[in-house]
Amino acid sequence: MSSSLNPxxxxxxxxxxxxxxxxxxxxxxxxxxxxxxxxxxLSRGLDVYLDALTEPDTVSSIGLTLLVAxxxxxxxxxxxxxxAWCVAKFDFRGKSLLTTIIDLPFSVSPVIAGLxxxxxxxxxxxxxxxxxxxxxxxxxxxxxxxxxTLFITFPFVARELIPLxxxxxxxxxxxxxxxxxxxxxxxxxxxxxxxKWGLLYGVLLCNARAMGxxxxxxxxxxxxxxxxxxxxxxxxILYNEYNMVAAxxxxxxxxxxxxxxxxxxxxxxxxxxxxxxxxx
Amino acid sequence: MSVKSPVIPGFGPTLGVxxxxxxxxxxxxxxxxxxxxxxxxxxxxxAAAFSPRVLASYRLSFGxxxxxxxxxxxxxxxxxxxxxxxxxxxxxxxxxxxDLPFALPTAVAGVALTALYAPKGxxxxxxxKVGIKAAFTPFGVVLAMIFIGLPFVVRTVQPVLxxxxxxxxxxxxxxxxxxxxxxxYVILPAILPALVTGFALAFARALGEYxxxxxxxxxMPGVSEIxxxxxxxxxxxxxxxxxxxIATVMLVVAFVLLLLINSAQKWHQTxxxxx
Numbered sequence: 287m288s289s290s291l292n293p294x295x296x297x298x299x300x301x302x303x304x305x306x307x308x309x310x311x312x313x314x315x316x317x318x319x320x321x322x323x324x325x326x327x328l329s330r331g332l333d334v335y336l337d338a339l340t341e342p343d344t345v346s347s348i349g350l351t352l353l354v355a356x357x358x359x360x361x362x363x364x365x366x367x368x369x370a371w372c373v374a375k376f377d378f379r380g381k382s383l384l385t386t387i388i389d390l391p392f393s394v395s396p397v398i399a400g401l402x403x404x405x406x407x408x409x410x411x412x413x414x415x416x417x418x419x420x421x422x423x424x425x426x427x428x429x430x431x432x433x434x435t436l437f438i439t440f441p442f443v444a445r446e447l448i449p450l451x452x453x454x455x456x457x458x459x460x461x462x463x464x465x466x467x468x469x470x471x472x473x474x475x476x477x478x479x480x481x482k483w484g485l486l487y488g489v490l491l492c493n494a495r496a497m498g499x500x501x502x503x504x505x506x507x508x509x510x511x512x513x514x515x516x517x518x519x520x521x522x523i524l525y526n527e528y529n530m531v532a533a534x535x536x537x538x539x540x541x542x543x544x545x546x547x548x549x550x551x552x553x554x555x556x557x558x559x560x561x562x563x564x565x566x
Numbered sequence: 567m568s569v570k571s572p573v574i575p576g577f578g579p580t581l582g583v584x585x586x587x588x589x590x591x592x593x594x595x596x597x598x599x600x601x602x603x604x605x606x607x608x609x610x611x612x613a614a615a616f617s618p619r620v621l622a623s624y625r626l627s628f629g630x631x632x633x634x635x636x637x638x639x640x641x642x643x644x645x646x647x648x649x650x651x652x653x654x655x656x657x658x659x660x661x662x663x664x665d666l667p668f669a670l671p672t673a674v675a676g677v678a679l680t681a682l683y684a685p686k687g688x689x690x691x692x693x694x695k696v697g698i699k700a701a702f703t704p705f706g707v708v709l710a711m712i713f714i715g716l717p718f719v720v721r722t723v724q725p726v727l728x729x730x731x732x733x734x735x736x737x738x739x740x741x742x743x744x745x746x747x748x749x750x751y752v753i754l755p756a757i758l759p760a761l762v763t764g765f766a767l768a769f770a771r772a773l774g775e776y777x778x779x780x781x782x783x784x785x786m787p788g789v790s791e792i793x794x795x796x797x798x799x800x801x802x803x804x805x806x807x808x809x810x811x812i813a814t815v816m817l818v819v820a821f822v823l824l825l826l827i828n829s830a831q832k833w834h835q836t837x838x839x840x841x
Contacts, residue, residue, distance in 0.1 A: 294732060294736065294748075295745075296745050304644055304648055304652075305648050307641075308644050308645045308648040308649075311641045312664070315713045315716060316663055316713075316716075317663070318682055319675060319678035319679055319682060320670075322678045322688070323677075323678045364583075365583060365587040368581075368584050369580070369583075369588075371576060371580040372576075372577055372580040373584075375574050376577045387592055387593060388592075390596070395773070395774025395797075395816060396774065396775075396777070397774070397776050397798055397813075398599070398794075398797065398813045401809055401810070402595035402598055402599050403595055404801060405598040405599055405810065406594065408806065410806050437592065440587075440588075440591055456574055459574045460574060463573050463574060469575035469576040472574065494669050498670070498672070499671070500671060500672045501672065501777050504776075504777075504798075505798060505801060521671075521673045521677060522673055522677075530681075533677060534677065534678075534681075537674040537677055537678065540670070540674045543669075543671075544669035544671065544674075548669050551662075551669075552662045
């Protein structure tokens, strides 16, 4: 490369300085925290690490996290598809208001997301007295954790699908309808193949957030050990007990979830780019 | 823009499901917050939302989020620039890793950053040698806010940089501009809206962030307590109304800021289009 002569490139010294600055920023803020998680988790050896992960409260927190994700992800996937369908394929009054409402959870602090459910279902909340009279537990129980997680992950699928489905237009669907396809067939055979990578992408991010949410869940969970602690809350409890190896052992599982999420996400982007290129 | 036709089926049911879910999960609970805050007299509201301890937490949350977002504008631009324009080993891997703060659960980021920057941590030890205490101070809060906000700037600026046509830069060069002039007069105006959006997103996220900040903050009253923590503290005392008052202040200020930035962007766009 005769880069030093290329007027569209910075001088060599500037390029090296910028690259080094970027490297330092990424090292300090991205790689170092990740390395620390695994380093601390394995600091007393593999046996201690595995013992920490098989401790009953930790095992039950893993189960609860999987259960919450198993409820929230399909619900928000279905709602997200419905939202994307009516927003992207139709014009109606109040559409921009509806998309604003769908996006709202992104701009609300997780703590406030938890708080609003306490205000509705908590002891002094709107439904508190009625729920208490009927012995139904929402706050400090599974339903509250699920609701707060639903709120936090509400926009993910719709957010990915709406721009994709808008870009795609409505001509293919209209052609399918004129050929006699019903609504479900139009979606399954015409729309879905075009947006499947976007959908998977949204579901993936939704799942990562559902499993990793801390602030909102922390407010509604009550931190009852072995019962209402999800994995991120278990990290907090163990950390506050100065049980560092155990805290970082659970944290390392969540970090692996994040790494897998990033890997799969990169794979989706690669596949999607390939299909776009093939379609051209 | 495609013409939307009434031929396609499914409008009623999908809109129904969407409205039902949005109402149940988002709208009703949010309105519970505002109704609870509206039920307070002004004196009660003031006592809860503007006590000295809570005011100190706003200062830290808003100030820290501002500093972190400004830092991220510069750091994020450099990272995006290097990723788009230069070639180096593991570029793809580094590019994928930029999203780590999105994917890593915030509590994990929180304990990891604390372990790193605590007085006994690897980086905390180094900083202590030059006399800087990082963890359990407002500086630590800013560090966590930088971590959580960085990808927002990179990911909004990167696509704009990627799509930038080199013709404008070539034209500027042929007219005798040096590299710095090309950057300030050609490239910067084109990426400025993306930078502002990235700034706003990073700021909003840092403002509301809880998990990654709470561990490194140390949570000393009046010194290193963030506003979301004050909400949690009120809730732990079963002071629902007080928690709602603080949450309302945070929501309103964040909303006004985003509105200002949005209208600034619209103004910028119409001005550019009018040229």
